[in-house]
Amino acid sequence: MLEKYLDKIYNCTRCGFCRVWGWSGIETVCPIYKHTPGWETHFARGRVKLAKMIGEGNVEITQEMVDHTLLCTLCGNCETACPIKLPLHDIFHAMRSDLMEKGFKKPDHYRIAESIEKNNHPFGERKRRKYKNEAPADGQLKVLYYPGCNANYNAPKIIKHTTEVLKKLGIAFQVVEEDTCCGYPLYDSGQTAEMKQAALRNIEVLKQYEPDLIVTACPGCLNAMKNVYPNMLGIEQPFKFQDISEFLLPLIEGKLSPSSGVITWHDPCVLGRRLGIYEQPRDILKSIPGTTFKELRRHHEKSQCCGAPLATFEEMNPISAKVGMDRITEAKDVGANELITSCPACYNNLRRAADFTQQGVTVKFLTEKINEVLGNEQSLEKTS
């Protein structure tokens, strides 16, 4: 895959803007750089050089080299710093895919791929709660809520709050009952061929619901199904998608009850830089009466990664913990007592980081916050 990016790679001028800025509140561009010894291979400029050498096939690939490249969270922040706008995210993803194809997989890569193939989710033998759907009434918009594996297995609270919000708003919806993986963990780890298989299985599951609209509260799932399937895997699929913030924004106007405190928003890298969704969640949060909304120091397209891609659910990588704690400190620095986000991976990593730092910042999921302040006209139906 790297071969097709070589022309772009050659154009890297080696200016180094992708390393550190230190200006305008942006300490480092790469979220992991400052938590490493800081070699060139720990930020984009050196990684581009590695991509060039791997793409040209003129370097001996070692496991240590692969390990350096795997420290990249694929957050894409370096793209915003690049004066010549190299497609750095895509280059680094292609590099990862090439390395995986060459057999440089880690035990976690095999474990995830095997679990997705066998269990239709990446989390092995773990169990989860099941959801009971009612059949949609004739003539109603068929809204299908796609919770995603991460929410299903690592943060069921997200599903609880999201479904409660939908019910309070009187939305007739169904939840995807089966285990089905969009394949994003395989994309993220560069296992493209395996992802294609997962994608084809996933589409078959979704077709059974005949949805008019699929709503996700997981940017990885949304990016996989909306962008990666057609653009990278060449898979056509018939569905329409919306992120939960896009779906809810027009529905909640005037329905949020007063709250208090200072809230801030963490842009998930995939939701922002990959999907371009910045304003809808902000508009929702800003519409909560009585609360003050403040931006983090690094926000919108310059938002900082939370570090989650380096962590597993079972274990925080030491760097993912530090990167997450950086973000919590930013929230504290702007005086926020709540940090809201809308990506299950960010949510989990930031919650753990908040626990570590004990800085009085509570991490909440977007629908969790909405659920708190959404009027209770509709009776809640308990999911079982």
Place this chain on the structure above:
Amino acid sequence: MIIKGLTEIVGEKYVAAQEFVRLTYTNDFSVSPPKVPVAVVKPGSTEEIIKIMQFANEHKIPVSPRGGGSAQEGGCLAVDGGIVLETLRLNKILKIDEENGYVTVEAGVTFGRLMAELEKRGWKIGIAPSGALAGTVGAHLSRPGVGWGNIRYVTQGDQVLSVRAVLPDGTIVDTGTRSNPGAEPFFRYALGPDLTGLFIGAEGIYGIVTEATLRIYPNPEKVYIERFKVAELDTALKIFRDIAVQDLVTFISAPLIKEKDLFFDVNIQGFSGEVDGRAEKVRSIINSYPGVESLGSEAPQSFWPNRWYHTGEEFLEGIAGVVNFFLPHSELGAGLRTMRQLIEKHGIKNYVQQLFPGPTGAEVVALLFHYPKDQEEYQKIHRAIEEMMPKALQLGGAPYSKGRQWAPYLEEQMRETGYWSLGKAIKKLVDPNNIMNPGVIGF
């Protein structure tokens, strides 16, 4: 042996011997041929640098110091059998002395960070390079450092009150008033000859600068920028000279020099009334020339808050071979045209000329772009800059960064001079084993 020795000094974590890491330290921001270092070492303190230099001196290992790795003349590249010493871990702002008006930093502090820290306290530095986000203080003053602010503040070298440098044998040298043990680095020209100057523009050939003290200034109450269009190059050059020698602006930016229809920005900083008065005077000078049109302030003013993000967009045109030198105002027209003739003689497909006026002359820049797959163009660019550099020296020009790119031409032009003899004699005295950035400048 080298790896073991370096590891004993800085620890395993900060020595790179792996091929895949060393291969990412083979280039800077230039078209210089890549060189692979034997190892890369990242010391975290002056004390570690002393030990590294003592070790390198004992074993005659060449050492190439490197800051952000974003200079353009190959001055931070390794030589055969040599190591690269990266200063980025020396990243502490040691003291912002608001009482006495200076800041002391470690050499690896980037300008972006330094400016941000000073701004918080209402201060600024005089000069910052356009690559401020990546560039380090130590590397910049070693070039000797021009940039935004160069009419008012001239060069980074002119901002330096003192440096701490480590000589090739490990000796620490503090310069300026700091050379008096225990004294503050508040004044440069004291206690004897200006040894600070020995390290400014020297690109690490006499030793590694590990700390520097720079003057600071109040953050301007007002920044006024206005863009002008001029019909003729000669008119523009007269305007630049008039404004610059009268010390009316902080800097002038002319990033695209052409024979006809040029654009330039004037940047005026200071107290509100002062800025208004200077702007009025500048406009009256500019309007006294024919064929000049103001394009207003809106576009450049809106660029200003994001100025450091967007420097470098010209490199969308490819990687540039760079010929960058100073000429006095009186010679700018001839210098620019001579360079252009040489560029066109070699049939360079894509290039720009830029001019950054200072008080007594200007930095004349030519960027010759190519896409690296185009080896034919790459060879043409090399042939062009090999002809441009000696010509620039013959015109009375002085290269900004010398690196290894200018070294043979400097030697050819300068070898019979007392300056060259003295420079070489000092080099031999402080670096008898020629381990400090050998080949740079040509001493």
